[in-house]
Amino acid sequence: MSFPMVRHRRLRQSVGMRNMVRETVLNVNDLIMPIFVTYGENIKNEISSMPGVYHFSLDRLKEEVDEIASLGIPAVLLFGIPETKDGIGSSAFAEDGIVQEATRLIKSWYPDLLVVADTCLCEFTDHGHCGMVHTYERDGHVCGDVMNDESLELLVKTAVSQAKAGADIIAPSNMMDGFVQAIRAGLDENGFEHIPIMSYSVKYASAFYGPFREAADSAPQFGDRKTYQMDPANAREALREAESDVLEGADMLMVKPSLSYMDIMRTLKDQFDLPLVAYNVSGEYSMVKAAAIQGWIDEKAVVQEMLTSMKRAGADIIITYFAKDVARWIKG
Template sequence: MNPRNLPSRHEPRRLRRHPALRRMLREHHLTAADFLLPIFLVEGEGIRAEISSMPGVFRHSIDSALRLCAEAVAREIPGVLLFGVIEAHGKDDTGSASWAAEGLVQRAIRAIRARYPQLLIIADACFCEYTAHGHCGVLDAGGDRDDYATLENLQRQAISYAEAGVDVVAPSGMVDGMVMAIREALDATQHPQISILSYAVKYASAFYGPFRDAADSAPQFGDRKGYQMDPANRREAFREMALDIQEGGDMVMVKPAMPYLDILRDIRERGDLPVLAYQVSGEYSMLQAAARAGWLDLRSSVLESLLGIKRAGADAIITYYALDAVDWLG
């Protein structure tokens, strides 16, 4: 007798009782191929300095970054995302160090390309780590961003990355027209093979705090709400994605991931380009803090969060947990 008055054929639990059944019927899977590993680069040699707000994540000199890349290759992680972190004396009002032929990221690209040709090299294209004021581009006399001047510098930055041997340029400054400007610059300088991964849907999020510590990129005044998206907006995400697709983007990104899984799902369903999601620094540090306090199991909570991002529609996930996640997946 069924006390719930339900026919026995309507009992989904039967398909959950055996581990083999659960594995066989699992709808989404995480593999090493789903992950991209961010790397923070600094000048010097033999440097592997832990970031206080991101325990377990380090700033690396190029030689140390190469060892990290070896770990990624050994785990069959397909690629890395590079960020340059320079000393204050190297910063200026335009972020000109970001497009120097012998700049930090450019030298790292060449070193990684020579040592690990199988690794996909993505370079973040922005200026907040390189400007004295900490904003994502050139500022006008009133302290607002001058998008036209910033686009010209983005072109210089993208060309320098391409000449160094990058595979993918990833503009993250939410500059209107940035994809078109970069595509035109790359094509005009005989680099049509370089892909563009646009941070098309980047929200003005509180979850970026630890990154700004890691990259020394906090704005010296004001904030970035004038050019990053309002967290309350959903329809605007479609406009941003559509514009970047029209301008020649090859892939689009939703950032952050966890608070915007609905947006990620929408973007996946409405577009046909590959969609990436960035599990940002605040998401990383939040899980670390809870696990260190004994409130969460780190392994299971990280893998669950990554699976949620994959289930929402991400084709790939940028995560500081990439190495650990592959180890945990076995």
């Protein structure tokens, strides 16, 4: 049958009708809100490239967490900016590290709020790379190679220290080969068999990370991250990366960034049965904010459309700096 018997507009005639037949719905339980924690006192500093997102010192952290909890957002993702940095990122796995201290505080205030710990070294190393680096000079320039297997040992120490501090989910973002297997073994050996791994399985070497580099003070001091993060031109490689993580024991798979990689999310959703996480990254956030500030777009409408499309592409969970705004909009 076809027109005029078939009229697709019949199901679009009213708000009630559209709501009733809507296929994809954003829910507050889909959301994870990132938080940037730093040392010092009485610090709540807005990140210049990310309007509405702040650095919080530990003594100001509760006001942010109170707001997140009051909105019903079920989880936070912690990033830490340490007091000191060194070649191996030792602050990342220190018992009194910034992420560890923040985790203990959050779990003492809100035991049921899930704390997701970003497990990487880039914020904690003086060179800004996600692992241990062998440095050398070439033509008068400092160069370096990120050493994969040696880095795994440090990442395991970081994950275990985060779990000991009370993290509910370990989220390794380093893109070293074998990182899920190494971290899973390390957690299990230390009695944390129950702690899931949310793997940054498909993480592209993306230009959309620019504002995060400011937020986390993690820009590489030399070179780039293209030897370990994925080429944005590649799709089949994403399947190989994700399959490795599934076989190594990942509990959740992530695609990062998300807005330009919805085809990758759909592919992973069709191929694997693990929960799928979309990371709506800093550059995606900031370009929407910038356009909204100029009055060029309707921020609420654009954000809801953007995040709904990520769910439609297959995401079960969305990490987004818009989480608080979206939660308010959902509550009406």
